[in-house]
Structure formats: structure tokens, C-alpha cells
Amino acid sequence: xxxxxxxxxxxxxxxxxxxxxxxxxxxxxxxxxxxxxxxxxxxxxxxxxxxxxxxxxxxxxxxxxxxxxxxxxxxxxxxxxxxxxxxxxxxxxxxxxxxxxxxxxxxxxxxxxxxxxxxxxxxxxxxxxxxxxxxxxxxxxxxxxxxxxxxxxxxxxxxxxxxxxxxxxxxxxxxxxxxxxxxxxxxxxxxxxxxxxxxxxxxxxxxxxxxxxxxxxxxxxxxxxxxxxxxxxxxxxxxxxxxxxxxxxxxxxxxxxxxxxxxxxxxxxxxxxxxxxxxxxxxxxxxxxxx
Numbered sequence: 001x002x003x004x005x006x007x008x009x010x011x012x013x014x015x016x017x018x019x020x021x022x023x024x025x026x027x028x029x030x031x032x033x034x035x036x037x038x039x040x041x042x043x044x045x046x047x048x049x050x051x052x053x054x055x056x057x058x059x060x061x062x063x064x065x066x067x068x069x070x071x072x073x074x075x076x077x078x079x080x081x082x083x084x085x086x087x088x089x090x091x092x093x094x095x096x097x098x099x100x101x102x103x104x105x106x107x108x109x110x111x112x113x114x115x116x117x118x119x120x121x122x123x124x125x126x127x128x129x130x131x132x133x134x135x136x137x138x139x140x141x142x143x144x145x146x147x148x149x150x151x152x153x154x155x156x157x158x159x160x161x162x163x164x165x166x167x168x169x170x171x172x173x174x175x176x177x178x179x180x181x182x183x184x185x186x187x188x189x190x191x192x193x194x195x196x197x198x199x200x201x202x203x204x205x206x207x208x209x210x211x212x213x214x215x216x217x218x219x220x221x222x223x224x225x226x227x228x229x230x231x232x233x234x235x236x237x238x239x240x241x242x243x244x245x246x247x248x249x250x251x252x253x254x255x256x257x258x259x260x261x262x263x264x265x266x267x268x269x270x271x272x273x274x275x276x277x278x279x280x281x282x283x284x285x286x287x288x289x290x291x
Contacts, residue, residue: 014276023056026202031207062100062105064174085147085150088147101124105173132179151177193207194252198261210268233289253266
């Protein structure tokens with residue numbers, strides 16, 4: 001009986017959050033590391049199915065970094081990263097499109113459908129919703145860096161995504177875009193998720209990765225910060241409390257808030273039911289960034 005009462009208490013705790021987020025859009029970014037575990041992916045999609053059932057509009061944006069690297073190894077193509085982005089020539093782009101935009105994209109949709117959700121792939125063979133241009137970066141001397149066929153998103157077809165969400169479906173979007181002249185480009189998954197969340201005016205952007213969130217002490221997993229403001233995050237970066245490896249991810253979260261997204265979360269996607277625990281409990285299990 002005590003166990004049953006605790007379950008009822010959990011449902012009561014979730015009720016206020018369900019009311020708050022009903023009919024609101026949440027963008028979920030699936031990192032390549034999360035996709036490495038079939039069990040982790042299944043539990044994430046079970047959470048998405050629950051969110052869909054209680055009236056939340058959910059959009060999934062995904063990468064497939066580890067899978068792409070394995071496919072490149074099999075094809076004896078060297079993997080090279082420049083400023084954290086995969087150098088993408090014609091041969092690499094062909095693998096990225098096959099593994100990311102087709103195989104992985106369709107696998108996520110099929111798995112969600114299998115467990116009772118409703119999903120729609122938005123790839124180059126169905127409906128592409130991301131338009132972009134070649135990404136241009138410079139080094140510390142101001143010289144342009146060659147990234148190959150790597151792009152940045154300049155336009156998101158919001159109407160297609162919104163219509164699918166209104167119809168009770170979950171759009172599944174790979175991190176690739178197409179230029180106005182039809183050239184396909186590889187896009188950083190974090191950047192794609194940010195662009196989509198901004199275009200949709202999302203209530204939340206949840207970054208699922210293999211880190212629990214922001215720690216006060218990088219050596220102490222119990223020092224997780226459950227909620228942090230932009231000002232507090234910048235102070236922690238300046239003081240050195242946030243480690244160098246975490247800085248780009250935190251700065252990306254702050255940039256997303258500046259673009260008008262309500263809240264951004266970093267959550268360990270390997271934790272069972274991490275999405276539900278983060279969204280529908282008062283404390284959550286990751287780090288929530290607020291403006």
C-alpha cells in the first residue's frame with residue numbers, strides 16, 4: 001500500500017507540470033552517444049510517447065556521430081574534425097546522408113511507432129524542412145577555415161513542423177540541411193536543435209547527452225546544479241568552476257536562451273526515464289538553464 005501511495009504522490013507532483021506544458025513545444029536533441037544504446041533509446045522514446053499522450057508537442061532532432069565514424073572506418077575514409085566539426089567532403093557527405101538522414105532517422109521513427117507513438121521522418125526522401133548555407137569559420141589569424149560541405153541553418157519550415165505537432169505526430173529531424181540550389185550539407189546537431197527550437201518558439205530545448213549536467217565540482221557527481229540562471233552560469237565560467245570541456249556546451253545553452261527559447265536543459269540520456277524525471281518533477285535530474 002505504501003508503494004502504491006508513493007506512485008500516486010508522483011502522479012500528483014507531475015500534474016501541475018503536465019498542465020503547464022500541455023500544448024507547448026519541447027525540442028529534444030538526441031546525441032550520437034545516446035543512440036549507441038538500444039535500451040537507452042527505447043526508454044527515451046517511451047518518455048516521448050508519454051509526453052505526446054499528455055498533450056505536449058515534441059520535436060526530435062538528432063545526430064549520429066559514432067555511427068558515421070564507424071561507417072567511415074568501414075569505407076576506409078579518414079575521420080577528421082576541424083574546430084569540433086566533422087570535415088565533410090563528397091565521400092563523407094554520402095555516408096552522413098545514408099547513416100544519419102536515412103537509416104538513423106527512420107530507425108528512431110520506427111521505434112517510436114512500435115511502442116505506441118506517432119512519428120514522421122523529415123529527411124531528404126520525405127520532406128526536408130531545413131534550408132542553409134555553407135558555414136564559414138576563421139582561425140585566430142582571420143584566415144578562412146575549410147570545413148568542406150558543412151552548413152549552418154538559415155531557415156526552418158515551421159509550418160510543416162507545427163502541422164505535424166498539431167496532428168499529434170512527433171517530427172524526427174536529422175541534422176542536415178539543403179541550400180537553395182539543392183546542395184546537401186552536414187550540420188552540427190547542437191546547432192540544428194538550437195535553430196529549430198528558436199524558429200518554433202519552443203518552451204524547452206532538452207540536450208540529451210552522456211553528461212549529467214553542470215557540476216560545481218567536476219570530480220563530484222553529487223555536486224550537480226539542478227537550476228542555474230544565465231548570470232550565474234557566466235560567473236561560474238569566469239571563476240573556472242565550469243571546466244573547459246563543458247564551456248562550449250554551456251555557452252550554447254546561454255545563446256539559445258538569448259534567442260528566446262524559454263528554458264534549456266542538459267540531461268544524461270543514458271539514465272532511465274531521464275526526460276520524465278527532468279520535466280515532471282520539481283528538482284529534475286539534469287541542469288536547467290533559465291534566462
